Amino acid sequence: MKSWVESANSADTQFPLNNLPYGVFTTGDEDPRCGVAIGDMILDVAYLEEEGVIALDEDGDPMLDLPFWNEVMEAGRETWDALRARLIDLLAEDGDAVLRDDAAMRARALVPLADAEMHMPFVVSEYTDFYAGKQHAQNMGAILRGSPDLPANWLHIPIGYNGRASSVVVSGTDIHRPLGQSKAPDAEVPSFGPCKRLDIELEMGAIVGTSSEMGQPITVDQADDMIFGYVLLNDWSARDIQGWEYQPLGPFQGKAFGTTISPWIVTSAALAPFRTETPARDKELLPYLTESKPGLYDIALEVTMQPEGADKATTVAQTNYSRMYYSAAQQLCHHAVGGVPMNGGDLLGSGTISGPSKSEYGSLMELSWAGREPFTLDTGETRTFIEDGDTLTLKGAAKGDGYQIGFGDCEGKILPAITNFPAK
Amino acid sequence: MKSWVESANSADTQFPLNNLPYGVFTTGDEDPRCGVAIGDMILDVAYLEEEGVIALDEDGDPMLDLPFWNEVMEAGRETWDALRARLIDLLAEDGDAVLRDDAAMRARALVPLADAEMHMPFVVSEYTDFYAGKQHAQNMGAILRGSPDLPANWLHIPIGYNGRASSVVVSGTDIHRPLGQSKAPDAEVPSFGPCKRLDIELEMGAIVGTSSEMGQPITVDQADDMIFGYVLLNDWSARDIQGWEYQPLGPFQGKAFGTTISPWIVTSAALAPFRTETPARDKELLPYLTESKPGLYDIALEVTMQPEGADKATTVAQTNYSRMYYSAAQQLCHHAVGGVPMNGGDLLGSGTISGPSKSEYGSLMELSWAGREPFTLDTGETRTFIEDGDTLTLKGAAKGDGYQIGFGDCEGKILPAITNFPAK
Numbered sequence: 067m068k069s070w071v072e073s074a075n076s077a078d079t080q081f082p083l084n085n086l087p088y089g090v091f092t093t094g095d096e097d098p099r100c101g102v103a104i105g106d107m108i109l110d111v112a113y114l115e116e117e118g119v120i121a122l123d124e125d126g127d128p129m130l131d132l133p134f135w136n137e138v139m140e141a142g143r144e145t146w147d148a149l150r151a152r153l154i155d156l157l158a159e160d161g162d163a164v165l166r167d168d169a170a171m172r173a174r175a176l177v178p179l180a181d182a183e184m185h186m187p188f189v190v191s192e193y194t195d196f197y198a199g200k201q202h203a204q205n206m207g208a209i210l211r212g213s214p215d216l217p218a219n220w221l222h223i224p225i226g227y228n229g230r231a232s233s234v235v236v237s238g239t240d241i242h243r244p245l246g247q248s249k250a251p252d253a254e255v256p257s258f259g260p261c262k263r264l265d266i267e268l269e270m271g272a273i274v275g276t277s278s279e280m281g282q283p284i285t286v287d288q289a290d291d292m293i294f295g296y297v298l299l300n301d302w303s304a305r306d307i308q309g310w311e312y313q314p315l316g317p318f319q320g321k322a323f324g325t326t327i328s329p330w331i332v333t334s335a336a337l338a339p340f341r342t343e344t345p346a347r348d349k350e351l352l353p354y355l356t357e358s359k360p361g362l363y364d365i366a367l368e369v370t371m372q373p374e375g376a377d378k379a380t381t382v383a384q385t386n387y388s389r390m391y392y393s394a395a396q397q398l399c400h401h402a403v404g405g406v407p408m409n410g411g412d413l414l415g416s417g418t419i420s421g422p423s424k425s426e427y428g429s430l431m432e433l434s435w436a437g438r439e440p441f442t443l444d445t446g447e448t449r450t451f452i453e454d455g456d457t458l459t460l461k462g463a464a465k466g467d468g469y470q471i472g473f474g475d476c477e478g479k480i481l482p483a484i485t486n487f488p489a490k
Numbered sequence: 491m492k493s494w495v496e497s498a499n500s501a502d503t504q505f506p507l508n509n510l511p512y513g514v515f516t517t518g519d520e521d522p523r524c525g526v527a528i529g530d531m532i533l534d535v536a537y538l539e540e541e542g543v544i545a546l547d548e549d550g551d552p553m554l555d556l557p558f559w560n561e562v563m564e565a566g567r568e569t570w571d572a573l574r575a576r577l578i579d580l581l582a583e584d585g586d587a588v589l590r591d592d593a594a595m596r597a598r599a600l601v602p603l604a605d606a607e608m609h610m611p612f613v614v615s616e617y618t619d620f621y622a623g624k625q626h627a628q629n630m631g632a633i634l635r636g637s638p639d640l641p642a643n644w645l646h647i648p649i650g651y652n653g654r655a656s657s658v659v660v661s662g663t664d665i666h667r668p669l670g671q672s673k674a675p676d677a678e679v680p681s682f683g684p685c686k687r688l689d690i691e692l693e694m695g696a697i698v699g700t701s702s703e704m705g706q707p708i709t710v711d712q713a714d715d716m717i718f719g720y721v722l723l724n725d726w727s728a729r730d731i732q733g734w735e736y737q738p739l740g741p742f743q744g745k746a747f748g749t750t751i752s753p754w755i756v757t758s759a760a761l762a763p764f765r766t767e768t769p770a771r772d773k774e775l776l777p778y779l780t781e782s783k784p785g786l787y788d789i790a791l792e793v794t795m796q797p798e799g800a801d802k803a804t805t806v807a808q809t810n811y812s813r814m815y816y817s818a819a820q821q822l823c824h825h826a827v828g829g830v831p832m833n834g835g836d837l838l839g840s841g842t843i844s845g846p847s848k849s850e851y852g853s854l855m856e857l858s859w860a861g862r863e864p865f866t867l868d869t870g871e872t873r874t875f876i877e878d879g880d881t882l883t884l885k886g887a888a889k890g891d892g893y894q895i896g897f898g899d900c901e902g903k904i905l906p907a908i909t910n911f912p913a914k
Contacts, residue, residue, distance in 0.1 A: 192616070192655055197739055217737055222680050223671055227739040228652035228746075231616055233704060233830045242705035244828035247647055247776065256646050258776045280657060281666035281747075285911045307828065313641055315621055315651040316740020322652075322830040323705075352671065352682045354911075404668035404731065405908070406657045406746040484829070487709045487778075 068159040070166045071176070073105030080463060080472020081105055084339075086153050087330035087473070088135050088295070091182040098133035098185045103330055103474070104157055107176045111153075114175055119164055120152055134189045135331060139275035139294045140410040146275070146294065150335050184329035184474075186236045187297075188273060191411035193234055193325065194401060195269075195301055195317075196226040198392035198417040200345075205420060205432045210309075221349040224392040224400045226414075229301075230322045234413060237329050237476045243454060243483040244323035246307035256310060260483035263305035263437065264452040267418040268369050268428030268460055270387050271299035271327055272394035274412035281405040286357050289402065290395035296337065296363070298328040298460045298476035299415050305431055305451070325415070328460070328476035336471050340364045340464040342388045344396070354403060361393025367419060367462045369428065373447055374455025380443040382433060385419050385426035387462075454482045492583040494590050495600070497529030504887060504896020505529055508763075510577050511754035511897070512559050512719070515606040522557035522609045527754055527898070528581055531600045535577075538599055543588055544576055558613045559755060563699035563718045564834040570699070570718065574759050608753035608898075610660045611721075612697060615835035617658055617749065618825060619693075619725055619741075620650040622816040622841040624769075629844060629856045634733075645773040648816040648824045650838075653725075654746045658837060661753050661900045667878060667907040668747035670731035680734060684907035687729035687861065688876040691842040692793050692852030692884055694811050695723035695751055696818035698836035705829040710781050713826065714819035720761065720787070722752040722884045722900035723839050729855055729875070749839070752884070752900035760895055764788045764888040766812045768820070778827060785817025791843060791886045793852065797871055798879025804867040806857060809843050809850035811886070878906045 068075055069083040081087065081103040091101045091108055099112035112131040114120045122129045122138065122145055129137040138145060155161040165171055197203060197220075204214035219225065235241075243264055249256040275294030278284050284292075301321060308320025341360040365387040372379035394414055402408045420428045427433045430451050433441055437450040452458065460476040492499055493507040505511065505527040515525045515532055523536035536555040538544045546553045546562065546569055553561040553569075562569060579585040589595055621627060621644075628638035643649065659665075667688055673680040699718030702708050708716075725745060732744025765784040789811040796803035818838055826832045844852045851857045854875050857865055861874040876882065884900040 219671075219673075219680070219734055219737070222673075223735055225735070225739055226742055228654055228742070230652055230830050232833055235704075242829055245707050246828045247643075249643075255773075256643070256776065258778055280659075281905075281908050283669050283908065283911050288911075304828070310643055311647055311649070312738070312740075313643070314736070314740070315649055316736075316738070318650055318652070319824070319828040319830075322825075323828045324830075349679075352680065354682055400743070401746075404670045404728070404743040404747045405666055406654050406743075406748075409656055481705075484705050484707065487707050487712075 069104060069157045070159050071105045071107055071157060073107065077468050079105050080470060080474060082469045083154060083157055084466070084469060085332065085336050085471045086150060087332045087336065089187045089330045090133055090185040092185065093177055093181050100130040100132060100135060102153060103179065106179050108179055108182050110175050110177055117171070119156070122149060133185065135187055136189050136411050139188065142276050143291065146333065146335065150333065184236055184238065187329060187331050189411050190231040190234045190413050191409045193229040193231040193413045194226050195229045195321070195415035196224055196392070196397050196417040198224050198390050198397065199419050200391045201389065201422055202418040202420040202428060202432065205427065209431065209436045222352065224397040226397060226401065227316045229325065229415065233323060234325045234327060237326055237474065237478070239326065240479050240481050241302060241324040242481050244304050244307065245483055245485065246304060246319050248306035248310045260485065261304035261307055264480060265303040265305050265430045266369065266458050267301035267303055268367060268383065269299040269301050269418060270365065270416040271297045272398065272414045272416070273297065273331060274398065274408050274414070275410055277410060278402045278408045280407040283403045283405070284399055286355060286395050286399040289398035290361065292398065292408070293334050293394055295331040295333040297331055298462045298473045300326040300458065300460055300476055300478060301415055302326065326476055326478040328473045330474045332471060332473055337363050337464055339466065340471070344393055345391060355396050355399065357393060357396065361395045362388045362390055363464060364388050365462050365464045367460065370459045370461070371443060371449065372457045373443065373445060373453065376445045378444065379459060382441065383425060383427055385421040385428060387419060389419055389421045390416055452480050454480055456480050491578070493528060493581045494583050495529045495531055495581060497531065501892050503529050504894060504898060506893045507578060507581055508890070508893060509756065509760050509895045510574060511756045511760065513611045513754045514557055514609040516609065517601055517605050524554040524556060524559060526577060527603065530603050532603055532606050534599050534601055541595070543580070546573060557609060559611055560613050560835050563612065566700050567715065570757065570759065574757065608660055608662065611753060611755050613835050614655040614658045614837050615833045617653040617655040617837045618650050619653045619745065619839035620648055620816070620821050620841040622648050622814050622821065623843050624815045625813065625846055626842040626844040626852060626856065629851065633855065633860045646776065648821045650821060650825065651740045653749065653839065657747060658749045658751060661750055661898065661902070663750065664903050664905050665726060665748040666905050668728050668731065669907055669909065670728060670743050672730035672734045684909065685728035685731055688904060689727040689729050689854045690793065690882050691725035691727055692791060692807065693723040693725050693842060694789070694840040695721045696822065696838045696840070697721065697755060698822065698832050698838070699834055701834060702826045702832045704831040707827045707829065708823055710779060710819050710823040713822035714785065716822065716832070717758050717818055719755040719757040721755055722886045722897045724750040724882065724884055724900055724902060725839055726750065750900055750902040752897045754898045756895060756897055761787050761888055763890065764895070768817055769815060779820050779823065781817060781820065785819045786812045786814055787888060788812050789886050789888045791884065794883045794885070795867060795873065796881045797867065797869060797877070800869045802868065803883060806865065807849060807851055809845040809852060811843060813843055813845045814840055876904050878904055880904050
C-alpha cells in the first residue's frame with residue numbers, strides 16, 4: 067500500500083501504511099496526546115479529531131486528545147476497525163484528499179518523529195508475565211536445576227504470574243539497578259545491596275483492549291478478539307534477588323523494579339498477515355486451550371547491548387516470536403477462564419523468547435550460562451550480566467514482501483542503584 | 491470518647507467515636523459517595539463537604555463526593571489527621587455544635603447503616619499478597635511437603651507475590667466457584683472443571699495511602715507512615731488449581747478469581763492504641779527491615795461458615811492479627827525497597843493468620859488438614875472445603891477498655907461455577 071507520505075513507502079521504514087501503530091507523544095510543553103506513526107512522521111490524530119477529520123465518538127467526546135489509547139481500546143473492535151480504515155483512507159495515495167491536499171492542515175498534522183518525545187502509549191491496568199518459551203524454560207532448568215526437563219505442568223498450562231504494573235515504563239526511561247536481598251550459595255545468611263546479576267528478558271507484550279466479566283469463562287477465540295495490539299517488552303530481571311526469593315511463591319522483587327515497553331502499539335490488524343501456527347504439541351492440550359486459527363506471529367527480534375561511551379551497539383541475540391509454545395490468546399484465555407475480570411489496558415508478557423541455538427537466547431542468563439561463559443562485545447569488552455551505564459535495546463519487525471511492520475526500539479539504560487534511604 | 495450519636499457509646503458497637511472508619515455507600519439510586527460509620531449510622535461526609543462543614547481541599551474541589559477514598563489517601567497524612575480531628579470535633583458530645591444542634595442538617599447527614607448499601611471503599615491500584623504467618627507456613631509445609639520446616643528464606647524475607655486487583659470485591663459480593671486445571675495425584679493428565687477444593691484465607695489488608703518514587707528505597711518507618719488503614723481480607727483460594735499450577739512461578743489462577751474485603755477502612759490512627767510488637771525474631775533480620783516501633787496490632791479475628799438454608803453461622807476459627815511474624819510496614823518496605831513505585835490504593839494482604847492451636851487456623855486447608863479431617867458445623871453437617879451456597883464471613887475487632895474498634899463483616903457466598911463458554 068502506497069502513501070502520499072513519501073517516507074512511508076521506503077522498504078526500510080518501520081512504519082509503512084500497513085503498520086499505523088499507536089503512540090502518545092509531545093513535541094514541546096503541551097500535554098501528551100495520541101499519534102500514529104507513518105514513515106518518519108507522526109500523524110497528530112488528536113488534532114485531526116478536533117478538526118472533525120476523524121470522528122470516533124458518537125457524542126463527539128474526544129478519544130484521541132488524551133495521554134493514552136485506553137478509550138479507543140475499550141470502545142471495542144468496531145471502533146478499532148473504523149479508525150484503521152479511516153487512517154488508511156486519509157494517508158493512502160489514492161484515498162480521501164482532505165488532508166493530502168490541504169497544505170496548512172498537513173503542516174499542522176504531521177510532526178517529524180525525530181522532534182517528538184514518546185510517552186507510555188496506554189495506562190497499564192495490570193501486568194501479567196508468562197513463561198511460554200520452551201527453549202527458555204529448558205535452559206533455565208538446565209542452569210538452575212541441572213536438568214532441561216520441563217516442570218510437570220509446563221506442557222499443559224501457559225504458566226504465568228502477576229507482575230507489577232506501576233514500574234512499566236516506556237522506551238528511553240533509565241532504570242536504576244535495584245537493591246534487594248540475596249544469598250550467595252556458600253553464604254550462611256543473606257545480604258542486602260545492589261543486584262549483582264542484572265539481566266533482561268526479551269519478550270513481546272500483548273495489550274488487552276476489551277474486558278471480560280467476573281466469573282465468566284472465555285474461549286481462546288474470544289481472547290484473541292480482545293487483544294488490541296502488541297509491543298516489545300523487556301522484563302528486567304535481578305537474578306540474584308530472584309534466586310533467593312522465588313521459592314515457594316514465585317518471582318517478586320527480582321522482577322518488580324522495571325519493565326520497559328516499546329512506544330508504539332502495533333495493532334493485531336497490522337500483524338494479521340504475519341499470523342503463524344503455534345508449534346506441534348508435545349502433549350495434547352485440554353480443549354479449552356485449543357486455537358481455531360494461528361495464534362503466534364512471525365516477528366523477527368533482536369537484542370543489542372551498548373556500554374557507556376561505546377560508539378555502537380553489539381547485537382547479542384536474534385530470534386523470532388514464532389518460537390513460543392503458547393500464543394497470547396491462549397495465555398489470555400487461561401488467565402480469564404477461572405473468572406478473574408480482564409480489563410482494557412491489561413498487559414501480558416509472552417515470557418522470554420529463546421530459539422534453539424545460542425545466538426537466539428533472549429536473556430543474558432542464557433547467553434552467559436549463568437555467568438559461567440562471558441561473551442564479548444564488538445568493543446572488545448566482555449559481559450556476563452549488565453553493568454552500570456549499559457544500554458539494552460530490543461528491536462522487532464514483521465517482514466513482508468518489500469516492507470516491514472516495525473515496533474520502534476525498546477531501550478533502557480541502567481543507572482547505579484540509589485542506596486540512600488532518605489530521612490522521613 | 492463520648493458522642494452525641496447515642497448508638498456510638500454502646501460497648502457493643504463496632505463504630506464508636508474512636509473508630510470513624512471510611513466507606514463508600516448508597517441508600518438509593520444516587521451515585522456512591524464517601525461516608526463515615528458512627529454507631530449504627532453513616533455520616534454522609536460528601537454532603538457535609540458540600541455544605542462547607544468539612545473542608546479538605548484548598549481550592550474547594552470535592553474530595554468526598556466521590557465513589558472512593560483515594561483522593562483523601564493521596565492527599566497525605568496532614569489531610570488524614572485534619573479530617574479525623576474535624577470528624578471527632580463534629581461528633582463528640584462537647585465538640586463543635588454546628589451539626590449536633592442543627593436538626594435539619596443532622597437528619598440529612600446521618601443515614602441508618604441498615605438502609606445503606608456498601609461499595610468498594612477505594613480503587614485498588616495493585617494487590618499484593620504476603621505469606622507472613624509462621625504457623626500457617628509451617629502447617630502448609632507439613633500438609634504439602636510432609637515437613638513443617640520453613641522455606642530457607644522465610645525468616646529473612648517477608649515473602650510475597652503479586653495478586654490480581656480486578657477481582658477484589660467488597661463484602662456481600664457473591665463469588666462463583668472458579669474453573670481451572672488441576673491434576674489428581676494418581677491421574678496421568680490434568681483435567682479442567684470447577685474447583686473441588688475451594689478455601690478461604692483469613693487475612694488483614696493494609697491500604698497504602700501515599701506513594702513512593704521509582705528507584706528510591708524507603709525505610710520501615712516511612713512505609714509505616716504511608717499506610718492509610720486496614721481492612722479484613724479473604725483471599726479465596728482454589729487449592730486443587732493452585733497445587734497443580736504453582737511450581738515454579740507461584741500462585742496464579744488458584745487465587746485470581748476473587749478477594750473479598752470488609753467495607754470500612756479502619757485508619758491507622760484509630761488502631762494506634764492497639765499497636766503491638768512483632769514476635770521475637772528466630773533469626774536476626776537485615777537492618778533494612780528493622781522496626782522502630784511496634785508494627786502489628788492486637789485485633790481479634792473470627793471466621794464463620796453458614797450453609798445455604800442454615801439459620802445460623804458456625805464459628806470455625808478465632809485468632810489474632812498479632813500472630814503474624816512480619817508487620818505490614820515491613821512488608822511494604824521490602825516491597826518498595828528495590829525501587830518499584832508504590833501508589834495510593836495499593837492493597838497488601840498480610841498472609842493467612844493462624845495461631846498455634848487448631849481453633850486458630852485461618853484456612854479450611856488447615857482446619858480439615860487438606861480434607862483428611864472433616865469438621866462439623868453447628869447444623870450437624872460436616873465440611874472439608876467450601877460447598878456451593880456456603881457463606882463465609884470474617885469478623886475483626888480491636889478491643890479496648892469498654893469499647894471496640896470493629897471492621898464490619900467481610901462476607902461472601904459461593905455460587906456454582908459458570909461453565910458455559912458463550913458464543914462470540
